[in-house]
Amino acid sequence: MEYKISIEELDNTPSKTIEFHFEDKIKELNCVTPLTADLEIKSLGEFVEVTGNVKGILRLECDICLKEFDYTLDFRIDEMYAKQALMDDYGQETELKEGQFITDLNGEDEIDIYDLLYQSVILNLPNKKVCGINCNGDKFLKEENLSDPRLDVFKNIKIDRE
Secondary structure, eight states, rough: OOOOOEEHHHHTTTSEEEEEEEEEOOOTTTTTSEEEEEEEEEETTHHHHHEEEEEEEEEEOTTTTTTTTEEEEEEEEEEEEEESSSOOOOSSOOOOOTTTOOETTOOOEEHHHHHHHHHHHHHHHOSSSEEEEEEOOOHHHHHHTTGGHHHHHHHHTOOOHH
């Protein structure tokens, strides 16, 4: 299915707004459930604003114990797109909210919702993926005696301290 919103179609709607419902798995992510997003796409003259909420469950790998766990997503999207090149001098001012960025469409005639959702999910994942507050990663690593054979070359390095 195509998940693209035509800028021309958006501009030609009486309210300059399109409500868009997304419910699908993103193939680049390990989705347990389909991601759902209820988005409002609004034409604001030279800009397009996409707002809404995203929910779903992803399967992630714990950074400590390396076991897989399910991670629940539930976050807001608030994206702004410039219809023309950002270097152009706009006649109107647009207020940006904290943490908001403008994506330059460079004259593209559509917005790829699939790509927007993929990027938004990636940016909303935790920096450190941990399966739980009581993760026994240290115990797991010691029991399994995991080591990376590629690092064996460093075991015999001698450092001269002069």
